Amino acid sequence: MKKRQQLNDLIDMAAGRKDADLLITNCKVIDVYNQLIVDGPLAIGHGKIVGYGADYTAKEIIDANGGYVLPGLIDGHVHIESSSLTPPQFARCILPFGTTTVIADPHEIGNVCGLDGIRYMLEASRKTPLNVQIMLPSCVPATPYEQAGCTLEAEDLVKLINEPGVKGLGEVMDYPSVINHDEKMMNKLWMAKDHDRVIDGHSPGVTGKNLTAYVMGGIMTDHECSTQQEMLERIRLGQYVLLREGSTCKDLLNLLSAITPANARRCVLCTDDREPADILATGHINKSLRLAVENGLDPLMAISLATLNAAECFRLKDKGAIAPNYDADLLIVDNLKDFTAKHVFVAGKEIARDGKLLVEWPDYISDTVLNTVRLPKLIAQSFTLPLSTEKVNVIGVKPGSVVTTHLQIEVNKDSEGNFDARLNPGLNKLAVIERHHATGNIGLGILANYGLKDGAIAVSVAHDSHNLVVVGDNDADMLAAVKDVEAMGGGFSLCQNGRVLANLALPVAGLMSDKPAQDVADALHNMIKVAKESFGINPDAHPLMTLVFMTLPVIPELKLTSTGLFDVKAYQPIELCIK
């Protein structure tokens, strides 16, 4: 139907001259503008809100059983790849919880597949009822010391800025480049400014004049606040603050009591990174609402964070409220405490009820994001680590953290003068293999306090360049694990005596499975169990997350990339052997 005829029709419905398509009766509607609760019914037509609280009639009726109707929830910042799920599977996972819109930064797949990866996320998202708004990743690669699959400059990003579903520029993690107005970074910011787009920020710990300079660059949001002082300073400077409740980073409760009736409009909710098991067990943005209300936030104010405020922040003009001509993206809950979604609607169509999807949509994988694990020919000897000294720089695992410690240790060499983990109890060998262009680059290092015995673990997810990380106590199992990951086209693999004990294929960019969330959650759970039981890994360390963050050269203290050890404090490469 032509848009003009549709609007005329909606005006007729609103005026009561024509039946609406759907009427939700026996409901209480959340008015996010006044933060009031208004009696229904609520009329819907052409997938849009018609009106509520008047004697509307419609062809179809749904009885809400006295429930509260909320605007569909909005996640202000998420990396879908971190769920290990493709967009269609991710949509299946979160829609039943009432999240109907996400602002997604495909930073991870961007590092692997560049523009093709972003195009895939756009195309795959369009096949789902989930409204995915893409922020173009601003920092690919994240640092000049990484060998990512691609480099994305302003002249690359501009090719996608006018694509439907592209909203702005993703989190600008490289804050020194903004504060020092480096030309390449400024080109990206101007690309977004010239198209009048939103620019997301990321500035943990930055404060005072440096923060002011960063905001001056045009950075409009921050989701990295961990203290109330950081939050109030960012709001004062005009940024929106996205209060994060992720699987690892949980800032919402720390920040909650800094929300006031005055500044609430500048506050939004987000997840950033959530694991599928965690989502399935506790919910999504509705979990954040539940936590916020449990901890004292007014329920109607909390709802405004997850709806109207996010819509204003990201300029989603048809989202975030229940008002005439807004998209009929809705959820119905029984109470304003646990926010369990009883019904979820997208564009006026009920798509989930009582946590179960009512509609299906196809999976989608493009050839452009498959077969991304491209390795040189490897043999066990590829991992040989000759030592010119006994004293070496060693990466120490810090349990429960992605930060590492920088150790200096004397190690035992084998008869050939090489490092052998079996001669050094408590130590493992670590390798990072460039996996995008089969360059043959392999960074080798030594890991302490991880405690892997009799085997190896390899992963193709490793922030932010997503090279292949393998750790083990013998080269044969390291090779077996790498080969298994290679054969799967990416994923996680645990090998012992040349045999695969457990694995999970992540064929999409080496980052995402095309299996449902529950399958992925089960596989991850099983691998962790096997790693602890069969490999004796340090029970306080996360066997997989430890590896996934082992390569990120912006997290202290010592990291390993495909070009070797990196001293994060000195912000430069460092030799393994201490002369």
Place this chain on the structure above:
Amino acid sequence: MKKRQQLNDLIDMAAGRKDADLLITNCKVIDVYNQLIVDGPLAIGHGKIVGYGADYTAKEIIDANGGYVLPGLIDGHVHIESSSLTPPQFARCILPFGTTTVIADPHEIGNVCGLDGIRYMLEASRKTPLNVQIMLPSCVPATPYEQAGCTLEAEDLVKLINEPGVKGLGEVMDYPSVINHDEKMMNKLWMAKDHDRVIDGHSPGVTGKNLTAYVMGGIMTDHECSTQQEMLERIRLGQYVLLREGSTCKDLLNLLSAITPANARRCVLCTDDREPADILATGHINKSLRLAVENGLDPLMAISLATLNAAECFRLKDKGAIAPNYDADLLIVDNLKDFTAKHVFVAGKEIARDGKLLVEWPDYISDTVLNTVRLPKLIAQSFTLPLSTEKVNVIGVKPGSVVTTHLQIEVNKDSEGNFDARLNPGLNKLAVIERHHATGNIGLGILANYGLKDGAIAVSVAHDSHNLVVVGDNDADMLAAVKDVEAMGGGFSLCQNGRVLANLALPVAGLMSDKPAQDVADALHNMIKVAKESFGINPDAHPLMTLVFMTLPVIPELKLTSTGLFDVKAYQPIELCIK
């Protein structure tokens, strides 16, 4: 300076690597985002806010003497023409009070001069430091029963939509056309929607399903709420509500206590129509702030209405807050009670201090808006009013109101069978002369309860078509007054015995003087004095405003246009003589 170099410079200033241009010291800065007061100093560079509350340095320093620095005030809806001042003179009048941005609907000049009139307002505004954002008038002519100077359809308005300074579509007064989706109205709405623009509303008294249908059309604001119920309903439907404090329509205090911390973000301040004497005596938007705070609104919340909220409503991305890279439009006040502007800055330059302008700008009048009073050849007999019956429909003046009463009276005819006011004490003759195209159309009628004796008054300001209205007790003085207005190219004229007792030239479209506000205020004051003293006009009636609203066929009950009497309740023309 190129915009990129300027931004790099500003980043350097913000980071403290480079001196700012100006530092305002000894000040308290209003943080509208948190609604908090933060200690200065405040640094400004390249006309932009650099930062505040840190140890900035600058080439120039202004000591604010402990004052509060506010973002420049924004008037959310004004008809500049109603001040009788050209844009340059209007800017001179209001800038010293701290209003630095106005959202202006040039509806009046649009009715006289069409697109040329709007172009004039744009050009004239650009010559001043006042930021004038134009909403293209949506209802020219206001009704099909008026003979305006021009007709503006969507295909006309679109020619100006992308002009710098054009923000959206002006108040859609013709709400029945929206509710019934009349094609010509929908064309205008789609013109604005297709360009992603703001659409202003005007829907006094409309409620329920009709209001919902009106909002469905895309109408985003309303400045006509007179009750709290109207206000809350409009906010609930997603509109911004502009709380009006005009010279005649004063809604602010009626609505004030319906503002809550939750809905305040959807509230904005506006003046709509203010007379120059009133502005000079009491202030502008700072008067609204003073009233609001006097009557209990939190001062910081009040400021947010006049700044951040207006900027969000009208998408003024660089206005409405004191934050990095925002325009340095500022005012400094000694306290948050009377809001007397001590210093006013536009784009970082101090333009007024202690109520006096520090800078000058040229007047500007274009030939395209001069000589707009185009009359046929008139003689005294042009006003001859033959009566076929004694009983006639008469317009009754309702003192202190623009509403009239519809009277049916038996009148005395002269020997020729015509109406003569001198034979009918208490009655006057009224004429509306089409003045745009010299068509010769003259509507004639009889006015009761105005009480003009021994003379005539003529005006070229008459809503909304601005034809020439003249009232008198004899045809000779009516002709003299009309001739005087014609000779001035528009204005007000009071004539007695063929002599001009007082007048005010309004040569710009017959609506605006090019004289300073004080001169215009004095002239208006003098005319009212003369009208009451020399003409004995009803002391409870406004001699001029009564005439200015005499032609508007949407205000009850009986009105006169250039084509004759109009019965507003029946919404159709009506004969003078009752058969």
